[in-house]
Amino acid sequence: MIIPVRCFSCGKVVGNVYEIYRNRVDKGDDPGEVMDELGIDRYCCRRMLLAHTDLIDEVKKF
Amino acid sequence: MSERKAKLILSDANPTIANALRRVLIADVPTMAIEDVEFHLGTIAGREGDENEYESTTPLFDEIIAHRLGLVPVPTDLSLYNFKDECDTCDGEGCTNCTVIYSLNKKGPCTVYSGDLVPVGDTKSRVADELIPIVKLTKEQALLIYATAELGTSKDHGKWQPTSGVGYKYYPDIEVDKKCNQCGDCISKCPVNILEEKGKKIAVTDIEKCTLCNVCVKACPKDAITVKGLEDKFILSYDTDGSLSAEDVLKESLKILVEKFGNVAELVENLEEDSE
Numbered sequence A: 001m002i003i004p005v006r007c008f009s010c011g012k013v014v015g016n017v018y019e020i021y022r023n024r025v026d027k028g029d030d031p032g033e034v035m036d037e038l039g040i041d042r043y044c045c046r047r048m049l050l051a052h053t054d055l056i057d058e059v060k061k062f
Numbered sequence B: 001m002s003e004r005k006a007k008l009i010l011s012d013a014n015p016t017i018a019n020a021l022r023r024v025l026i027a028d029v030p031t032m033a034i035e036d037v038e039f040h041l042g043t044i045a046g047r048e049g050d051e052n053e054y055e056s057t058t059p060l061f062d063e064i065i066a067h068r069l070g071l072v073p074v075p076t077d078l079s080l081y082n083f084k085d086e087c088d089t090c091d092g093e094g095c096t097n098c099t100v101i102y103s104l105n106k107k108g109p110c111t112v113y114s115g116d117l118v119p120v121g122d123t124k125s126r127v128a129d130e131l132i133p134i135v136k137l138t139k140e141q142a143l144l145i146y147a148t149a150e151l152g153t154s155k156d157h158g159k160w161q162p163t164s165g166v167g168y169k170y171y172p173d174i175e176v177d178k179k180c181n182q183c184g185d186c187i188s189k190c191p192v193n194i195l196e197e198k199g200k201k202i203a204v205t206d207i208e209k210c211t212l213c214n215v216c217v218k219a220c221p222k223d224a225i226t227v228k229g230l231e232d233k234f235i236l237s238y239d240t241d242g243s244l245s246a247e248d249v250l251k252e253s254l255k256i257l258v259e260k261f262g263n264v265a266e267l268v269e270n271l272e273e274d275s276e
Helices: A015-026 A031-038 A043-050 B015-027 B062-071 B185-189 B215-219 B246-275
Strands: B005-011 B031-039 B043-045 B053-055 B099-107 B110-113 B133-137 B142-152 B163-176 B195-198 B201-204 B225-240
Touching: A015 A031, A015 A043, A015 B133, A031 A043, B005 B015, B005 B163, B005 B246, B015 B163, B015 B225, B015 B246, B031 B062, B062 B133, B062 B142, B099 B110, B133 B142, B163 B201, B185 B195, B185 B215, B215 B225, B225 B246
Parallel strands: none
Antiparallel strands: B005 B225, B031 B142, B043 B053, B099 B142, B110 B133, B163 B225, B195 B201
16 A cells, blocks of 8 residues: 555565565566665565555555 | 664573563563554545645555554653553643554545654654554545654564564584585585685684574584583574664663562562561
8 A cells, every 4th residue: 555654574664665675676677785875784675665555556546 | 773673682691581681671671652543534624725625535444544653653752751551640631641642634535644643742752663554544634633752662562572583592603623625515505604615624604694404514514513502602693673773672671670680589588578
C-alpha cells in the first residue's frame, strides 16, 4: 500500500528514504548500491524497500 | 560513535553484562512518541482565498494513519519530560512537562509527510525525519489532526524503541602459528576480506570486522590458523532512530542499569532482615 514507517523486524525508520530510493532506482541505479549509500545496512531493512509495492496511487482513485 | 550509529568496545566484561546493557538499550530507555491522535471529522474549509470545501476522508483508515504517526520518531530531551502517569504538575492530565502536541493540516492533492506535523508551542520538537510519507490525499480531501506525544518505553510498544539493531559479539582474536606455509587459501576464502600476506606472514587488516565464521580455519590445509572470541571483551553496536542521539541513549541506559542493580542490592538487604 504505502511504505511502512519502520522496518518490521528491527524498528529502524525506513519510510524517510523510500522516495529517494524510488527515484534513484527508477533512474536506473542499482538498488543495492543506493541502499548502501542511504545507510540501510541490515537485510531486514533492505527487504522493506526492495520488496515494497506502492499501491496507494492505484487505490486512492476510489 | 556518530549521531545515530554507535560501535563500542566493552572490555573487562562478560556476556551477562553485555546482554543486560543490550536489553536496557532496547526496552528500557524512554522516548517520546505520538500516543493520542484526534481527527477532525466532516468538512474542512479551505484557507483564506480558497473557496473549496474539503472532505475529511483519506485513502487509508484513520487507525492506520494514527499508527503511522505513532511510529514517527519524536526528538526527546529526557531532562525535560516526565512519564505522563507519574507527572507531578498535572497528575496524568497532560501538560507541557509530559506531552508535546502536534497539529497537522493539509489539503489535497498532496502527500502528507511527517515533516507536516507542526509542534504547538516550542519548535525544538520538530520530528527527526521529515520525509516519512504518512498518507496521500486526492482532490477535495483534507486532513486536520491534533496529535499528542508522550514518554514511554518499548516494553509497552515498539514505537518507543529508540534503538535498532542492538547486538554484540566477542572481540575476535586470530592466530596464525608456525605451521603456516603462506598458501593464501585463507586470504581468498575470508568473506569479509580482512586477511593479507605481509612479508612471509599472514596478517589481519581489520580484526573488528571478523565475524568469527571460521571459514579460514576450515580452508587452511595445515591447521595453522585459529579463530577465537575473547571471553571478556565485546563489540557492541546499535543504531538510534533520531529521537535520542547515540550518546544520550548510552548514558541513559547506563543510568537505568545502575538504578536496577541498586534496587536488587536493596531487595537482598531487606530479605536478610526479614529472615532474621
